[in-house]
Amino acid sequence: MVKNLVVFDFDWSFVDQDTDRWVFEVLSTELRRTLQDRKSAGSQCMPDVVDQTMEDLFQAGFKKEQVLDALRILPVHPAMKRAVTSLKAKGETTFLCLSNSNQVYIATILEKHGLSNLFDQVITNPSHWDGDRLHIGRRLPADGPQHTCTIGCLPNMCKGDELDAWLAAHGGKDSFTKILYVGDGGNDFCPLLRMRQGDVACVRKNMELQARIEKEGEKVGCKVDVELWDQAWIIDEIFSKL
Structure with a gap:
């Protein structure tokens, strides 16, 4: 399969x-x-x-x-919702979220849009309520062990390390026929370097990730295929071919 x-x-x-x-x-x-x-x-x-x-x-x-x-009231584009729900319904795709947002924000948005069960795991910064005060912490606490990434990830999270750890806990890269990564920011560059030739980076046009791939990708051995997108319907189109 x-x-x-x-x-x-x-x-x-x-x-x-x-x-x-x-x-x-x-x-x-x-x-x-x-x-x-x-x-x-x-x-x-x-x-x-x-x-x-x-x-x-x-x-x-x-x-x-x-x-x-x-x-x-933060919208999820209907085409993005269609893209992920249609692909998940086929039963052949696992969804993972790697985000520098936080648990409360992501959970609240997903719940509002009926997507709480989309992701197998959401890896992000911790957050919790104390009455009306929302506290937001770091995925890697400042007083704990730090990552050693030299690619430019933020101090609170190396997305490359997070992807490697998740894959190791779920059978490794070879458990998946294809890995697709949808991102836009500079801190999305590191996980692309952990992916294989034939895997796909769906890179938002004219954002920091595109610039980093064009400037640094070949030099540091980025092997993934790149699909540029700027509107959700293009993600829907890409996903429909999987």
């Missing part, structure tokens, strides 16, 4: 938004600006910065249900 593994980044890959920014954009322009000013160079926010700004949101009087409601 053909057995595929589809690995999704979440922000700007599964959904057409950055979840860390979305909550503040919905609830407070002032705090959205605060997040922008605090975040480090590059397109990704460290969870520490998001957590700090969530404290500001709490101090400003925003409640748990307001945060959850903001997440519930």
Whole structure:
């Protein structure tokens, strides 16, 4: 039986938004600006910065249900939903999520769209509620063992290491006929280097991942086939051929 593994980044890959920014954009322009000013160079926010700004949101009087409601109105494109549900229904594909978002954000969005059972596992940053305050932590805590990635992954998570560990726990690469990775950001580059010739990277056009592949891919031995996309219907088209 053909057995595929589809690995999704979440922000700007599964959904057409950055979840860390979305909550503040919905609830407070002032705090959205605060997040922008605090975040480090590059397109990704460290969870520490998001957590700090969530404290500001709490101090400003925003409640748990307001945060959850903001997440519930974040759309999943109908074509993306069709792409994943149609492929999952065939029974030959395992879905994995590797994301720099957090557990509460992703679980809330998936539940709202009836997709809670899509992913076999969601590997992301931990988060939990303490009353109306959402706490967001690091996948790799700052005071614990750190990854040794030299490819440029964020300190809180090496997606390449995470993919390797997941594969090792599920029979290895050879258990899957094909691995597809859907991503957009610079931290999605590392897992592509753990994939084989014939595997596929579905790379969002004009984003950081495309730039890294074009600049560094050949030099560091990136072997995957690259499919560029910029709209969800193209993912649906790619998945329909599996």
